[in-house]
Amino acid sequence: MLVLLPPSEGKAASGRGASLKPESLSLPGLTAARSAVLDELVELCAADEEKARQVLGLSEGLRGEIAKNVELRTAGTRPAGEIYTGVLYDALDLATLDTAARRRAAKALLVFSGLWGAVRMGDRIPSYRCSMGVRLPGLGALGAYWRGPMESVLPEVAGSGTVLDLRSSAYAAAWRPKGELAGRTATVRVLHAAIDPVTGTEKRSVVSHFNKATKGRLVRDLLTAGARPKGPAELVETLRELGYVVEATAPERAGRTWALDVVVTEIH
Numbered sequence: 441m442l443v444l445l446p447p448s449e450g451k452a453a454s455g456r457g458a459s460l461k462p463e464s465l466s467l468p469g470l471t472a473a474r475s476a477v478l479d480e481l482v483e484l485c486a487a488d489e490e491k492a493r494q495v496l497g498l499s500e501g502l503r504g505e506i507a508k509n510v511e512l513r514t515a516g517t518r519p520a521g522e523i524y525t526g527v528l529y530d531a532l533d534l535a536t537l538d539t540a541a542r543r544r545a546a547k548a549l550l551v552f553s554g555l556w557g558a559v560r561m562g563d564r565i566p567s568y569r570c571s572m573g574v575r576l577p578g579l580g581a582l583g584a585y586w587r588g589p590m591e592s593v594l595p596e597v598a599g600s601g602t603v604l605d606l607r608s609s610a611y612a613a614a615w616r617p618k619g620e621l622a623g624r625t626a627t628v629r630v631l632h633a634a635i636d637p638v639t640g641t642e643k644r645s646v647v648s649h650f651n652k653a654t655k656g657r658l659v660r661d662l663l664t665a666g667a668r669p670k671g672p673a674e675l676v677e678t679l680r681e682l683g684y685v686v687e688a689t690a691p692e693r694a695g696r697t698w699a700l701d702v703v704v705t706e707i708h
Contacts, residue, residue, distance in 0.1 A: 441668060441675075442597065443604045443659055444558075445551045446611045448526030454508075454566040455518035464564070469593040470557040473586065477555055478512060480578050481570055485509040496574055505569035512566050520551055521561035527649055528606075531656025534561065541663040548663070550597070552611040554582045557589060572610045583613035590615035602669050604628065604662075605697070606655045619695055626672040626688075626698040630654045633703050644703070654704055658684065672698035 462471055462478070485492040485506045492506045508515070521534045534545055545561055552558050554572040559565060575581045594615050603617060603625040617625045630651040631644040661682045669675035676688045679702070689699040 441548055441602045441604060441662075442599075443549050443662075444607050444611075445528070445549060445655075445659070446606070446608045447551050447553050448524045448529055449571065450526050451523050451567045451569075452518065452525050454511075454515040455522070455564075456516045457564060458517060459514050460512065460517055460566055461564070465556065466560040466563050467558060467593050467597065470589050473589040474556055476579060477557075477570070477576070477582065477585070480576050481509055481555060481568075482512055484576065495576065496569060497571070498569070502569070508566075509568060509570070512568055515566035517564035517566050519561060520559045520563045520565050521545070521549075523565055523567055524551060527652035528656040531653045532660050533656075537660070537663060540666065541660075544663045544666065549659070552607055552614060557586050557614070558594075572614055583610060586614040595621055598624075600624075602626070602671055602675055604659075604675065606659070617697065622695050622697050623691060624671060626675055626700050628655065628658070628700045628702060630702045630704060633705050650704065654702060658702065672700075676700065 462474055465471070465474070484495060489503065489506050492509070493500075493503055496505070498505055534542065537545065549561050550558050551561070552572065553570075554574055555568050555570040556563075556565065570582075572583050572586075576585075579585050594617075598617070598621055601624070603621070605612065605617075605625055605627045612627075616622075629646065632647045632650060633642055633644050635641070636643050658679070662678070665678070665682060667675075667678045669678050672688070673690075676686050679686045679700075685703040687701040687703060691698060
């Protein structure tokens, strides 16, 4: 099973290890595209701090992130699983998984990134700031930029297994599975169900923080269980066995993905 994750906006500080070695990152078919984004991002941040802040969509309080980007080629690196922080990754809590589950995570998890395209948890990268929603002056919108390189690489990475897509819409724009692969893909939405005290009817809503936390716990549970579903239908059954309330909609025609709603009643 391949699990597609969004990154986190906030990231841990770069490590003290060796500096970035682009050729050592997973998915070598993305190397040229990564180099192009890296070159433009570093140049932009080194040349004009105010323009870089506007392009990256940073508030005044996050201006320091620009200096971080200037040093991307020489900064220390850490495994991506340590760089990405935030609600989803706190809930996933890779560091506390047992050895077998960590091994599964290294193989199954793929984090999408505006700068790197996609990386595995063990890939050593520096801390950076560049979301998929950024439009670089030379390369344009990164979501669109990455589609070509991703289309040539991701189908092979997915292989013949199930794909669990937990990305946000901005990162999903960089690659959408097509054809037969789409039929093996399940996208997940987390809904909070609550009873309206006035009408007595159930209302459902998406709660951003809990959406991320639930996805992190869901991935952790699948890794811990050693789940290897042979398709979205079996994935649904596996999640239900793990205690999740899942409502599934199978694709109505070829080339569409399965849609899974994970329904929760408690927010924590």
